[in-house]
Amino acid sequence: MKKNLWIAVLITFLIGTKSHAQEALFGAQQITSPEIHDDSSVTFRFFAPTAESVQVTGDFLPTVKVETPRGMMDAPGKADLVKDDKGVWSFTSSSLSPELYNYSFLVDGLRSIDPNNPFLIRDVASITNIFIVGDGQAALYRTNDVPHGTVSKRWYDSPGLGMDRRITIYTPPGYEKSNEKYPVLYLLHGAGGDEEAWISLGRTAQIMDNLIAEGKAKPMIVVMPNGNVIQDGAPGEGSEGFYKPQFMVPKTMDGTYEANFMDIIKFVEANYQVKADKANRAIAGLSMGGFHTLHISRHYQNTFDYMGLFSAAIMPREDATGKVYSNFDETLKTQMDNGYELYWIAIGNTDFLYAANKEFRDKLDAMGMPYEYVESEGGHIWRNWRVYLTQFVPQLFN
Template sequence: MKNKFLLLALGLMTLSTYAQQDLFNEPALVSPEINPDNTVTFRVKAPLAQTVSVSGSLDGEHAFAPISYEMEKGDKGIWTFTTPELPSELYRYHFSIDSVRTVDPSNPYAIRDVSNLSNIFLVEGGKADMYKVQDVPHGTVAYRWYDSPGNDKKRRMAVYTPAGYEKTTDAYPVLYLLHGVGGDEEAWLGSGRAAQILDNLIAQGKAEPMIVVMTNGNVYQEASPGNGSSGFPKITFMLPNTMDGKFEETFVDAMKFIKENYRTKDTKASRAIAGLSMGGFHTANIALNYPNTFDYIGLFSSALGVPRNGVTSPMYENKDEKLRQQMENGYELYWMAIGEDDMDMILRGNESFRNQMDEMGMEYEYVETDGGHTWNNWRDYLVIFAQRLFK
C-alpha cells in the first residue's frame, strides 16, 4: 500500500512539474538578453515564419521612435537580433511575425499603451536606475473612486502617497499629474514609472515627500478600460469629450475628493499640476481657469497646437484675460519642456503660447530637449520637475 501511495505521489509531482513547463518541455528562450556590453539580444521561435522583425525603442539616439529591425533565422526555427550598445533607459518593443504584431512569449513584462501591448526591459547603470524599484522606503499607490457630480458618475483615480504617510499625522503637498490622449489613470504608473521615480527622488533627498494624484483625463470613462462598469470595451484612441473643456470644468471634483480624504497642505504654495501632451493642454487650461490655485505648473510636450475642430467651451474663452490674472496672482514656477523633434503643430502651439506670455511679461522656464513626443522624454521631465517643487 505504501508503494502505491509513493508511486501516486511521484506521478502527481511529475504532472505538476510538466504543467509548469513549456508545453513541449523545451527550455525557455532567453529574450531579451541584456549582454555585458549593453547590447540586447532578442529571440523568438517561429519555424514556419517567412519574416520576423523586432520593433520599438531600440535605438539609443531615437528612443521610442518606430524603428524596426529584421531578425535572422537560425537553428530550430529560432530568430535572433542583437542591437547595438544601448544607453541606460527603459525600452519597449514587440515582434512582427509574417506581418502579425505579437508580444515576446519569453518576456512576461508588458505595458499597455492605448490598445497596444509592448514588452519592456531596462538597461541599468544610468538614468534608468531612477525608474527601478530600489532598496529604499516605498510609497503606496491606491486606486480610489470619487464622486464627480459634474460628470454624473463615479470615477477612478490613482493616488501615490509617500513612504511613511500612514504612520504620521503630517500634511503633505500635492502634485496633480495628468496623462496624454488615449491614456488613463494607469499611464503615469506604467509607462511613466511615476511611483519608482518619486520613491527614489524622495529617498535621495532630491524631492520633497508629496502626494501625487493621477486622474483619468477622459471624462467619458469612469476608469481605465476593463476597470469600469462598461466591462471590457473596445479601446479607442479618441473618446467623446476629448479636449472639449469638460475635464477642466469638472477637475474641481477630483480636488475636492483629495482635500477631504487626504492630509494635504491646503495652500497654493503646496499645490502643483503638470501633464504630458493632452495632459499638458489640460494643465495650462486648469491653471488659467483656477488662477490662484497652483504655485507650480508643468507642461510636458503640451498639446497646445492641436486643432479642436471648432470646439467651444467657457474654459477656453478669454484666454488673455485669464493669463494676465494668473500672472498678477503670482506663482513660483511655470516650467515648459518639449523635444525638438516633436510634431510641428505642437511645436508651433507651444511657441505661440510662449509668445503670448512674452508679450505680457509673464515669466516661465523653457527647456528644449532631444527627441520627440515620447515617454522617455516625459519621464525625464518628471524627474526634473519633481525636484523643483515645494522648496
C-alpha cells in the same frame, strides 16, 4: 471517514496543481529574450521555425518619419532577425544608453509580443514588452532597495460628471504612520491614456520613491486622474467592462474635464493629509494632459503655484467650446499677476507639437509672463515624459 475524505481532496488538489505547473513549464520556451550584455547591447530572440521573416521594432532603434492624421511623426525603426538551424531568430543591438525601452516583434508582418518576456505595458490599445538597461537615469525607473510609497486605486464621487470615478493616488513612504500634511502634485495623462498611464508607462511610483530616497524631491502625494470624462475607469476597470481602448474618446478636450476638476481636488483634500493651499499644489501633464494643465491652471487662476506642460497639445480645436476656454488672454494675465513659483514647459525638438509650443512661448514672452523652458532630443514619446517628470518634481515645494 471525514479524515479520509479530506486526505483524498488534498491529494486531488496537489495533483491538479502539479499538473498545471508542469503544463505551464512545458508550454514555455527555454529561450532568453531579451538578454542584456555587459556592454549594454541587447539580444532579442524569437522561436518561429516556419516564419519567412521576423523583425523587432522598439524605441531602442533609430526613429523613422511616418505620415499620420496628426502630421509627420517619429515612429520606432525596425531591425531584421536572423534564423539559426533550430528555428530561433535573433538580433543583437548596439550598446544602448541607460533607459527603459519597449519593443515587440513582427512575424511575417504580424505584430507579436515576446513570449519569453512576461513584462508588458499597455499604451492605448498596444501591448509591448519592456526592459531596462544600465544605471544613471534608468536607475530612477527601477524598484530599488529604498523606502516605498503606496499606490492606491480609489473611487471618488464627481457630482459635476454624475458618477463615481476611479483614480490612482501615490502616497510617499511613511504616509500611513505620519500625522504630517503633504503637498500634492496632480499628474495628467495624454490622449488614449487613463488613470493607469502614468503609474504604468510613466513609472511614477519608482521615480517618486527614488527621488525622495535621494533627497532630490520633497515627500508628496501624486494624484493621477482619468481625463476621459465619459469613463468611470480605465478600459477593463470600469463599469463598461472589457473593450478596446481608443486614442481619443468624446469630450476629452471640450472643457468638461477642466470645468469639473475641482471635484478631484475636493476629494483629495477631504480624504488625505494634505496642505490645502496654492503653495502646496502643483499640476502637470503630457500632451493632452499639458493642454488640460494649461487651461485648468488658467481657469482656476489662484489654485496652483507650480505648472508643468510636457509636450503640451496646444492647438485649436473645433470642440473646445467650453466656458473654461473663454477669455484666454485675460485669464492668463490674471494667473501671471496672481504670481506663482514655476511655469515649466518642456518639449522634444522633433515633436509634432513643437511649432505650437513655440507660438505659445512667443505669447508668454510678449506678455512678460515668466516660465522655464527645456528642449530635449526626440519627439512625442514616453521616454521624454518620464525624463520631464524626473526634472520637474525636484523643483516642487521648495
